[in-house]
Amino acid sequence: MPDVLVLVDHDGERVHKSTYELLRAARRLGDPAAVVVGTPGTAARLRDALARHGARRVYAAESTEADEFLGTPAVDALERAVLDLAAEAASPAAVLVSATTAGTEVAGRLAARLDAGLLIDAVDLDPSGVATQIVFGGSCTVRSQVTHGIPVIALRPGSFEPEEHPVEAAELQLTLPPVDPAASARVTARRAAVAGDRPELTEAAVVVSGGRGVGGADGFKVVEELADALGGAVGASRAAVDAGYYPHRYQVGQTGKSVSPQLYIALGISGAIQHLAGMQTSRTIVAVNKDPEAPVLDLADYGVVGDLFAVAPRLTREVAARRSTG
């Protein structure tokens, strides 16, 4: 079976869930080969977790400056891995990355360098390499395949369920070229999204979002409490972000993040088409809105016409009670 290269998302200590999803998708196409880009020692720390999810090879693309430049070390590492495999007449079946902001950029840069076909934000992938994408704000499903070069595919986080598949993983070294500082952006300061114990928006199984109806930054406490009771992430509509209620990086919608959780709860969000585009592939949608005409209620699996400040805290208490007894 050909190798399928998987770019590992990690924080240096821990593999992100989105990578386990990629490894599961990769197994449909061939043998997963995980590419770890980081400072020396990172791959050794992550290898067992990757092997547990089916990675037969773990490439260590490590250098002391790997964390200092945006994207470039990852693009260099994947390009190197592809060229090395091609030189052994063992070209990979595909390169898979997570369709996060950073992953999508890595995918675009790699495809441009390799003159290869690129499929962005795929939600499914079949063994023949045909990827499913949902386009035009969720109104159309498109199945596409790459016809030229090694397929570079960015998978939407949440599209695959991680599955343990323990194998033996061989660790291989991948030499990174020195980064050209004139062609790279240096990261000079980093302030991680402080979300406490909350999962990442695009990775969460549950997302609770607030809109203009939340009324202010203080009102988001109600949204956060429900998210915490459900172990979910917090999102916000563009209207709420524009009004300054919540930071931009939590924005769900066409110009923010697309999310696809098991459960999406929209609180005080009317449901502009741009917002619906970013969440309507969620498995189950719940909406609470005062306005019975709110468009979001037309696609909610469970819609409540009512005051979110009455409904959400009550739901939070019920969920918390259920969690503590169950």
Added chain:
Amino acid sequence: MNIVVLVKQVPDTGAERTLSEADHTLDRESADPVLDEINERAAEEALTLKETVGADVTVVSMGPDSALDAVRKVLAMGADRGIHISDDRLRGADVVTTARVLAAAVRTVDDVDLVLAGDATTDGQAGAVPAAVADLLRLPPLTHARELTVDAGRVRVERETESGETTLDAPLPALVSVTEKINEPRYPSFKGIMAAKKKPVRTVGLDDLFPDADTAGHLVTRTRVVEAVPRPARAAGIRVTDDGSAGRRLAEYLIAQKLV
């Protein structure tokens, strides 16, 4: 300094969009094209630099004849000149071709210091194009900027994404893509609209940008749509009006659905 702004005209997001029956490419005829809002913010940033540090601003747009309107709008906002990339062979261009063509157009401008673009157009390419253009031009990619500072031959941006905030720094020349948080774009004045009509716009095609390539060398897309189907609209499910019990009943629903 010399700034190139990449703009893309996209169908109005408020309008319904369809895939063309014939070849599954976006049916751009069926929706009103507008200058993508994020591009206007990239243009605004270029014009702000023009006013503060002095710059010559070239606006580049690739697309059918209507893309010329996008060029004219940025000229009306205050850009100095335009390049309209128009070639029937570019219909259905993928990310890689789009990036190559844009990179080639940037190369036709002398001594470029800064390339500015929107961080994602709303019609589907999800932000990969600016990073790919930067890579092809071997420029530092400072993407998703919500704040941009140019000083002493360097550019610094505050980048904001779902994984947090970072400060990026690079020497010029560089490419910066901007988020919708970066500024509020100006409206073209009447005077600007009139002046734009006299500003130079160069129309170029593939043969101008790639004089050495043979026609067969112009690969337009590296992907193929095998199937495109409209998704059934999501139907509304249960609807209740809160009488004080909705929170509890909603919890029961979630428990029954094994979501809690």
